[in-house]
Amino acid sequence: MPLVKEIFSYLNANCNYAVLRNYAGLPDNLVGRDIDILIEKNDFDNNRRHIVNIILKENYRIITYFKSDRMTTFVCSAINKCNVDIIQFDFFCQTSAYGLIHLDANQILKTRAFNGKIYHVTREFEFLDKYLYLKSLNQPYPEKYQALKKVMEQSALLNNILKEIIGLNSLQELEKLSSAAFRRKALLANLRKRPLTQLLSFYSFLLSYLKNLLFHNGYSIGFTGADGSGKTTVINKIIETLKKTYPTIELFHFRPSMLPNLGETAHKIKLKSEVDRNFSQPHRGGETGKLNSLIRLLYYSIDYVLGYFVRVRPLLYKRSVVIFDRYFTDIIADSRRSRIFLNHKFLYWFGKLFIPNLDYNILLAADRNVILARKQELDVEGIDQINEKMKYLSKKKGYYLVMNNGNPEEAVQKILSIVFEGQHSKNMKRIMK
Template sequence: MNNEFNFLEARVEWDERHASLLKDFLDGLAFHGIRYVILKNDDGLPYENHSKDVDIVIEPSRYRDSARIIQSCYKKHGVSHYKVHKFERLRCWYGMNPDTRFAIHIDLLEGFLHKGFEMFPFDVLYAHSQKNDNGIQVLDDLMGNVVLLLHSTICYHSIKEKYAKSIAKTFQAEKDDFAVLLKDILGVSAANEMVTLLAAGRYKEIAKKGKHFSHQSKFRLLIKHPLFSIYNVADFLWEKVCRLLLNLNRYNTMISVHAPDGTGKTTFIEHFGNELGFYYVCAANDLLDTYHFRPNILPNLGAAGEKAGVMKQDKDFTNPHRAKPTGKLSSLLRMTYYWLDYVVGVPLILRKNAQFDKITIFDRYIYDFISDPERTRINLPFRLRMMFAKLTKKPDIVFILEADAETIHKRKQELTIDEINHQLKSLHRLAVSGKYFHILDAMKTPEEIAKDAIKLAFDLTTNKLQ
């Protein structure tokens, strides 16, 4: 991953639009007789939300009805695009509208599962629910903090300080009932161990033993519900196989960005990434995996040569065209070497990111061999370089930033105006070779370019409602 980008966390402010949408959705669930309970961070809902998203546990087998209701509510309240990410029985519904700068994230869960094991069945959660001051069905304080404790410990092996304070307060007030719920999930021995640590306020130690408590809970569930657990684990593993092998493209979005040096690629990627983070209601660093030019599974030839002691690497990166192109045979070998890096590295990157529905962004990609072969000392015919590019995994979207050569040269003097014009011509020739190439006007402000890119990306990678 490339760490040169300065991504920011853009927070979505919950307002009356979010409140009205959520209330309509919850009213719709009630109207259709679908029981639900808000999982955590429910204070003030639906009018206030102190979290990034809203976690709603719904009755198992009622997801399809719930999906129709939420889709209808999204459309009614002006959501233009939506995307659903599925993890086991959790569906993350992201709603967005770039024209009104609106974003919302609602999670629908059919029970509470972790790697195929159902920690908290819906009926158990619902039995420990009540209505808040605004008439919303939420977990009672006891179950809410038990869920918070086990979710933080087992899933993240970390307990935030504010969560620890809430858990400690409830544990002190309802110690016996707290222990009963823990024993039902973890078994007597592990529950007693956790209760001892809770009584001593040793939350960091609880978090460190996250794997231990996770294994204990899963063993307990396997003994209590063997067939049900085996079925759910098999379903979890099958989803993994689909994500990593059978349907890799379904869980991946790959984007590359191209332009001559000085056009503003880095600035564009930062603005674009921050906007993606806003609309997916998360930090851009959690959503994006960025790379510069190649996967770098194979080392740079100069670095490899220096390590082998056969040459000294030229590190004057301020002049990208400092070295002369190599001969035809040497160029072919270099091109083949770097092409193999894409062939091997890109699938590995995409499989890694498919596990979490991350978006992969390349700042330059193999198409740089088409527009700027001099940078890598490649001296091969255009058609041969295109052949290598066509034999490589294609991005879902390729953004090409275009501006006039004089403007680019004023921004950065690494290339001559003739070199910039040559690259712009090659990029334009490349842009007409496939529907996944999209030209952006780099004469606009970074904010305007990012907004244009967001609209294009949403039209191509999400579901349209408007």
């Protein structure tokens, strides 16, 4: 892993740092999905651009950039002919939760160890960093770390550290405390030993929290295409690639579904006696008039707006990836499916003005003969109409036409290249400020 080796070679020569966990095998082999590095704040601030330059020199793109009071994250990716490589670096300048300091970073770094290739924390601080953070959030310590916990239960050094930082004599005493009691005890200890540092930490947390509300750190991708264009296969392959690094990938179908299906709603208010639930034939419905189409458009638009702010936006704030298998773009391109028979140019401008936009709108297309060989849901005329509307959309900003006539892996790599380049461009503007 050339990038990981280059990063650690630079850190060894220039920074006071230590890997927090999963350091066995580094820098040659990466065990977890990310690398957690504790580093002095001044060191990181002074060397941040050098680290970014190493990432760029190794031909990686920064697809997620996140900065808070306690950490800075770079999710980096490189695409070659056969592989998509994604690596996440988390640089921690302090160990805390919501501004409440748990451990002094300098204290941890003073006891760091060198294994011949990288610096890492001692086992006591490896345990306490994760355990105190989860304790503060009232979350259980993971099962996969239980072996380390059993060792720490017998550690006299750990007991000495606990006595020094919060006045407890053992891990058993800490375990008996509730989450709220632990936070109170840690806060009182900090205010007694380092009141200004603790108050500044709360201020830094609040400031970074408000800043991150202005810019979501996740990203959203929407897919549109005729039945038989290979959307499901491509989406599944993209999710399989991204989930190795991103813990949360949320898949929606067509809309956020804050509101029920329009037919169900009409049935509940007695406007329809029956509901057509034959979803295996999405193009079964007949053509609707202008008024009916407009009512459908307004109903779905309410769902898109409400659902975006209630269900989608919160996920993006959490650095998640949101994927729509069809979105409002599908209403523009495939009127028969949504039964909204309005001019596609009008629908585009309506969506531009009123519908929350996704970061990347992928228009997945294939030749008509390829589509008919895969699925006979549409006739030739229907396929051609959808492809023509997608060509119109492909000329608009934020829309990307991708052909999927052959191996879906080729389409996947093309789509990921589009997304990663777009993310990299956005993130570099923020990084270089």
